[in-house]
Amino acid sequence: MIRFVARENVPRWLTFAVPLASVVLAAIVAGIVLAATGHNPLTTYRHIVQASITQPGAFSQTLVSMTPLMFTGLAAAVAFRMRLWNIGAEGQLYWGAIGASGAGLLFHGLPGPLLIAVMLAVGLLAGMLWASIPGVLRAYFNTNEILTTLMLNYVAANLMYYLIFDSTSYWRDLTSPSARVFPQGKNLPAAANWPALQVGSLTIPFGLLFAIGLAMLLWGMIRATRYGFEMRVLADSPSVGKYAGIRTRRKILSLMALSGGIAGLGGASQVGDFSHVLDPRGLEQAGFGYTGIVVAALARYNPFAVVVTSFFIGMLVNAGFALQGPGFPVGLTGTMEGILLFCVLGAEIFTRYRIAVRLPHRPAAAPPVEARPAVPHGGMS
Amino acid sequence: MSGINANIGISIIMTAILYGTPLVFAGIGELFAERSGVLNLGVEGMMLMGAVMAFLVSQRLPGPGWLVLLVAVLVGMAISALMALIHAFVSITLRANQIVSGLTLTIFAGVIGLSSYIAEDNGIGGKAGKHQFSDLNLFGLKNLPVIGPVLFHQSAMVYVSWLLVVGAVLYLYRTRIGLYLRSVGESPQAADAMGVSVTRYRYLHTLAGGALAGAGGSLFTLQIATNWIDGLTAGAGWIAIALVIYSFWRPELLIVGAYLYGAFTSVGFDLQARGITSIPSEFWSALPYLMTIIALVLVSVSSVRMRLGTPAGLGIPYVRGES
Numbered sequence: 001m002i003r004f005v006a007r008e009n010v011p012r013w014l015t016f017a018v019p020l021a022s023v024v025l026a027a028i029v030a031g032i033v034l035a036a037t038g039h040n041p042l043t044t045y046r047h048i049v050q051a052s053i054t055q056p057g058a059f060s061q062t063l064v065s066m067t068p069l070m071f072t073g074l075a076a077a078v079a080f081r082m083r084l085w086n087i088g089a090e091g092q093l094y095w096g097a098i099g100a101s102g103a104g105l106l107f108h109g110l111p112g113p114l115l116i117a118v119m120l121a122v123g124l125l126a127g128m129l130w131a132s133i134p135g136v137l138r139a140y141f142n143t144n145e146i147l148t149t150l151m152l153n154y155v156a157a158n159l160m161y162y163l164i165f166d167s168t169s170y171w172r173d174l175t176s177p178s179a180r181v182f183p184q185g186k187n188l189p190a191a192a193n194w195p196a197l198q199v200g201s202l203t204i205p206f207g208l209l210f211a212i213g214l215a216m217l218l219w220g221m222i223r224a225t226r227y228g229f230e231m232r233v234l235a236d237s238p239s240v241g242k243y244a245g246i247r248t249r250r251k252i253l254s255l256m257a258l259s260g261g262i263a264g265l266g267g268a269s270q271v272g273d274f275s276h277v278l279d280p281r282g283l284e285q286a287g288f289g290y291t292g293i294v295v296a297a298l299a300r301y302n303p304f305a306v307v308v309t310s311f312f313i314g315m316l317v318n319a320g321f322a323l324q325g326p327g328f329p330v331g332l333t334g335t336m337e338g339i340l341l342f343c344v345l346g347a348e349i350f351t352r353y354r355i356a357v358r359l360p361h362r363p364a365a366a367p368p369v370e371a372r373p374a375v376p377h378g379g380m381s
Numbered sequence: 382m383s384g385i386n387a388n389i390g391i392s393i394i395m396t397a398i399l400y401g402t403p404l405v406f407a408g409i410g411e412l413f414a415e416r417s418g419v420l421n422l423g424v425e426g427m428m429l430m431g432a433v434m435a436f437l438v439s440q441r442l443p444g445p446g447w448l449v450l451l452v453a454v455l456v457g458m459a460i461s462a463l464m465a466l467i468h469a470f471v472s473i474t475l476r477a478n479q480i481v482s483g484l485t486l487t488i489f490a491g492v493i494g495l496s497s498y499i500a501e502d503n504g505i506g507g508k509a510g511k512h513q514f515s516d517l518n519l520f521g522l523k524n525l526p527v528i529g530p531v532l533f534h535q536s537a538m539v540y541v542s543w544l545l546v547v548g549a550v551l552y553l554y555r556t557r558i559g560l561y562l563r564s565v566g567e568s569p570q571a572a573d574a575m576g577v578s579v580t581r582y583r584y585l586h587t588l589a590g591g592a593l594a595g596a597g598g599s600l601f602t603l604q605i606a607t608n609w610i611d612g613l614t615a616g617a618g619w620i621a622i623a624l625v626i627y628s629f630w631r632p633e634l635l636i637v638g639a640y641l642y643g644a645f646t647s648v649g650f651d652l653q654a655r656g657i658t659s660i661p662s663e664f665w666s667a668l669p670y671l672m673t674i675i676a677l678v679l680v681s682v683s684s685v686r687m688r689l690g691t692p693a694g695l696g697i698p699y700v701r702g703e704s
Contacts, residue, residue, distance in 0.1 A: 004476075004700075037502050085480055137674075143681040146422065146480065147623045151670040154616055162663040287493060294488060297481050320493075330611070331498030338489020342467060345477040345485065 004353035014351050022347035026340040033335065044328065051322040052315040058322070060203040064274060065321070066314025068093070070211040071266025072292025073299065073306040073313075078218055079259035081301040082235040086256060088134060088149025089263035090289025091156030092127040094280075096267025098160060099126030101171060101185065101278040104192035104271065112191045116206075119192060119268050127264015128257040130156065135256030139249040145256070153289065160280040171278045185278035194272040207269030211307075214262065218303040231255065263289065291317065294337045298344055313337065393647055394531055398539060399605065401636075401643030403428070403597035403614075405542040407621035408628075408635045409549050410593025414465075415625055416553065417586035418566040418579075418694040419472065420479045423486025424594050425618025427464045429496035431457035431595025433505075436602035436609050439512045440505055446512050450603060453512070454538075457599035458592040464490055465591025469584050476698040492612035500609050510607040514538055514600070538600055542636075545593075549632035562586065566692030569699040579699045594618065616670065623673045627680045630692065638676070645669045 031041035052062045072089040079086035100123035107118055133152060137143040163169040165183045173179040173186045197204040222228035234241035234251055242248060266288060275282060295313050299305035320333035407424055414421045421427075435457035442449045464486060472482040490496055500506050514536035516523075523534035553559040564572040565582040573579050598614060606613055620642055628634035649665020 037498075080481075087484065137678055137681075141678055141681045143674075143678050144626060147619065147626070147677055148674050150616075150619050151623070151674050154670045155667045158663040158667040162661055166661045166663055290488060290491075293484055297485070329498045329501035331494055331496065331501060334488055334491060334494030335498050338485055338494055341485045342471055342482070342489065345482055346471045346475040348477060349475045 003356050003358060004349060005356045007352060007354055010351055018347050018351050019344060022343040023340065025347070026336075026343040029343065030336050030339045033339070039327065044332075047323055047328065048316065048319040051319040056201070058318070060201075061322070062311070062314050062318045063202075063204060063208055065318035066310045067205050067208045067211060067273065068266045068270050068286070068288040069291055069295050069314055069317070070208065070215065070306060070310040071269060072263055072288045073295030073310045074211065074215055074218060074292075074303055075259045075263035075266070075289075076292045076296035077299060077301040077303055077306050078222075078262065079255060080296055081222065082231050082251070082255055084138070084252060084255055084259070085146045086131065086134070086149050086259045087146060087293060088131060088152050088260070088289070089266075089292050090287065091149070091153035092130050092260040092263035093267040093270070093289050094153075094156040094160050094283060095126040095130040095260075096123035096264030097271050097278055097283060098163065098171070098267070099123050099264065100268030101188060101271045104188040105170065105186055108189040108191060110191065112195075115191050116194055116272065119272050120210075120265060123264045123268025123271075124261045125264070127267065128261040131256045131260020131263070132253070135253045135260075138256070139252040157280070157284055160278070160283070164278060164280050188271065188276045192272060193276055194269070196273070205269070205273045207266075207273040210265070210269065214265070215303045215307050222303065263292070266292075291337065294341050297341055389651065391527065391530055393644055393651060396647030396650065397640045397643035398531070398535065399643065400646045401639040401641075402539050402542050403600040403605070403617055404621050404624060404639035404642060405546065405636050406597030406600070407594045407618060408624040408639055409545055409632055410590035410597070411621055411625045412549070412590075412628075412630055412632060412635060413562075413586040413593070414590035415695055416562055416566045416630060416692055417583045418569060418692055418697065418699070419469070419583050419587045419590075420483060420696045421465065421468055421486070421587060421590055422480060422483025422622065423464060423468050423490065423618075424590075424621050425614060425616065426487035426490030426494065426496070427461040427591050427594035428598030428601070428614045428618045428621075429492070429494075429612065430464050430490045430499075431461040431598030432601045432614060433496040433499050433609060434460045434595075435599030436510065437499065437503055437505055439510060439603060440508065449512050450514060453603060454596055454599045458595040461595025461598065462588045462592040465587050465594075466584075468591075469587040473580060473583050473587070473698065476700070479696050479698075487618070497611040500611065506609050506611070508608060510602065512603065513607050514604045536604060538596075538604065546632050546636045553632065563692075566694050569694045569697075573699070573701060583699075594621070597621070620669065620673055623677060627676045629680075642669055642673070645672050 027045070031045075034041040034044055051058055052065075053059055072093060075089045075092065076086065100119040103119045103122040104115065107115055110118065130152065131149070134143070134145045134148040137148055138145040163171045164185050168174060171185050173184050178184065194206040196206060197209065222231065230241065230246045231251060233244065234246055234248060238248065267283075270283065270288070271278065291313060295306055295310045298309040298313070316333055316336060320328065320330065324330060407428055411421060411424055435453040438453040438456045439449055442452060467489075468479075468482050468486050471477045471485075472479045488494055516534050516536055517540075519533040519535075519540075522532075523529045525533065551559075553563065561572060561575075561577045562582055564575070565577060565579050569579045572582075597617070601613055601617070602609055621639075624635050624638045624642070628638050646669050649662065649668065652660075653662060653665070
C-alpha cells in the first residue's frame with residue numbers, strides 16, 4: 001500500500017527539484033496530447049522557441065506579451081497569498097484601460113512624463129475602485145469574492161463594449177472615415193504613448209520596467225513590513241490574527257484595492273505602451289486577467305517569482321499569437337498552461353509529504369484503531 | 382400557435398426554461414460535488430468540453446436523429462467526467478488547493494483551452510448543426526392554454542432535468558447513501574469513523590458533477606446555439622456555482638434559481654425583439670451577472686445563512702488522523 005507521510009522538514013534540493021521535474025512532466029503530457037491529435041510535439045516545441053526567442057524581433061515581442069501578464073500575475077499573487085481569491089483582475093484591468101485612456105484623451109495638453117503619471121494614477125484608481133466592490137461585500141457581508149469578482153468581469157466587459165459600440169461616449173471615435181464603417185475608440189495623442197527602452201535590437205516597454213519595480217516593492221512589502229507580516233498571519237491562521245488584534249476587515253479591503261489597483265495599472269500599461277486606444281475586443285480576447293492566475297499560481301504567489309513565470313507564460317502566449325493556424329490552434333495556449341499548472345500543483349505534495357510503501361503484512365493482534373464498527377457500509381455500487 | 386406565442390408571459394417562461402435547463406444540470410452536478418466536500422470551480426471548462434464533444438459527435442455520427450443526440454450527450458458527459466477526474470485526482474489524492482485546481486481546470490478546458498483546440502482541430506467552428514433537440518408534444522397536450530406549452534411542449538432534456546431534480550431530492554434526503562454523502566461533506570472524520578470511504582464518495586460525486594456539467598454544456602450546442610463558437614457558455618458554469626450557494630445546497634431551490642436566471646437572460650432578448658431599444662443591449666447582457674451578485678449578497682447578509690446549508694467540510698482535503 002502506498003501512503004503519503006508528512007515530512008518533518010523539507011530538504012532544500014527538493015524545493016528546486018520538484019518544480020523542475022513537474023515542468024518536464026508537463027512537457028511530456030502536453031507532448032502526448034499533441035501527438036494524439038496528430039501534431040509532432042518536437043516540431044511544435046521548436047516552433048514555440050523560435051517564435052518567442054530566437055527569430056529576429058521575437059524576444060522583444062515576448063517582452064510585450066509578458067508585460068500585462070506580470071501586472072495581472074502580481075495582482076493575483078498578492079490577493080491569493082492572503083487567500084483572498086480575486087479572480088477579477090480581468091475586469092479590473094478593463095477599468096484601468098478605460099480610466100487611463102480617458103485620462104490620456106482628456107489631458108492631451110500635458111507634457112509627456114506628467115501625462116504618463118496621470119494615466120498611471122487614473123488606471124490605478126479605476127482598478128482599485130472596481131475591486132473595492134467585491135472587497136466591501138466580502139469584508140462587511142462575507143459574500144464569496146470568487147463569484148462576485150468573476151461576475152464583475154462580465155459587467156466590466158459589457159461596460160467597455162457599451163462605451164465603444166453602443167453609445168456616443170467620450171472614448172469613441174465618431175469622426176474618422178474608418179470609424180464610420182466599424183465602431184472604434186479614439187486614438188490617444190502622441191504625448192500619451194509611453195516610451196520604450198532600446199537596448200541594441202531589444203525593445204523593453206516602459207510598463208515592463210515599471211512592473212519589475214513593482215514586483216520588488218511588493219516582495220519587500222510582504223517580507224519586511226508590518227503590513228506584510230499581518231497579511232501572512234491572517235493568511236496562515238485567521239483566528240490567530242484576530243486574537244492578535246489584526247483588523248481583518250481593513251486588511252481585506254486594502255488588499256482587494258491593492259490587487260485591483262495593480263491590475264488597473266496593467267490596463268493603463270496596455271493602453272499607454274501598446275494599443276494607444278480603448279479596444280474592447282482586443283482586451284477581451286487576450287484574457288490577461290485569467291492568464292495572470294496561471295502566472296501567480298506557478299510562482300506560488302511570490303511577487304519576485306512572478307517576474308520569471310510571466311516570462312515563460314509570455315513566451316507561450318506570444319508563440320500562440322505568432323503561430324496561429326492549423327499547426328498551432330488557438331486553444332493550444334490554454335491547454336498547455338493548464339497542463340503545466342496541473343503538474344506543478346499536483347507535484348507540490350512531494351515537497352510536503354514523502355511516499356511510504358507499506359508492504360501488506362498480517363498484524364499479530366487485531367489493531368484496535370483500524371477496526372471498523374459494525375455500521376452498514378456505505379457502498380456506492 | 383401564434384396566439385400562444387403572442388402572450389409575453391408564456392414566452393418568457395419558455396425561454397427561462399430553455400436557458401435555465403443547462404444550469405439545472407450543471408448546478409445539480411456541482412451540488413453533488415460540494416455536498417461531498419469538493420468545490421469544483423472547473424464547471425465552466427467542463428461545460429465547454431461537454432458542448433464541443435457533443436457537437437462533434439452530432440456532426441460526425443450517422444444514424445437516426447434521436448440516437449445521434451443520445452450518443453452525443455453521453456459522450457459529452459463522459460468527457461466532462463474525465464475532466465472532473467483530473468480535478469479529483471489533483472485535489473483529493475494529491476491534496477492540492479481545490480480553488481486553484483478548479484480554476485486551472487477552467488483555464489485548461491476553457492475559452493482558449495482544450496475545447497477551442499478540439500473545435501479548431503476538427504474544423505467544426507461556425508458550421509450549422511445537423512441535429513437539435515426538438516420540442517416534444519407530450520400526450521398530445523401542447524395546445525392546452527398556458528400549461529400546454531409549459532408542461533407538455535418541451536424538449537426531452539427538460540423532462541430529464543425535472544426527473545433529475547426529483548431524483549436528487551430523494552437521493553439526498555431519502556436514501557442511506559445520500560445520508561452518508563451529506564455526512565462526508567459535513568464531517569468527514571465522523572463519516573470515516575462510521576466506515577464510509579470519504580475518498581470514494583468524494584471521487585464519485587465529483588465525477589457525477591462533471592458528467593452533469595457535460596450534459597448541461599451539450600445543450601448549448603444541441604439546443605440553444607446549435608453551432609460552435611469558442612466560449613459559447615459565456616459564464617453559465619460560474620452562474621451554476623453561484624446557484625448552488627444561493628439555493629443553500631438544495632436541489633428544489635436550485636431549479637427555481639436557474640429559471641429565474643433564464644428569465645433575466647430572456648427579458649432583454651424579448652424586449653429587443655419587440656423593438657424596445659431605449660435601454661442598451663449591454664445592460665441586458667450584464668443583468669444576469671448583476672442579479673447573481675445581488676442574490677449572493679442577500680444570501681450572505683441574512684443572518685440565518687450562518688451555516689445554513691454550507692457543508693462544513695467544503696474545500697478542506699481530508700487526511701485521516703490529520704485534523
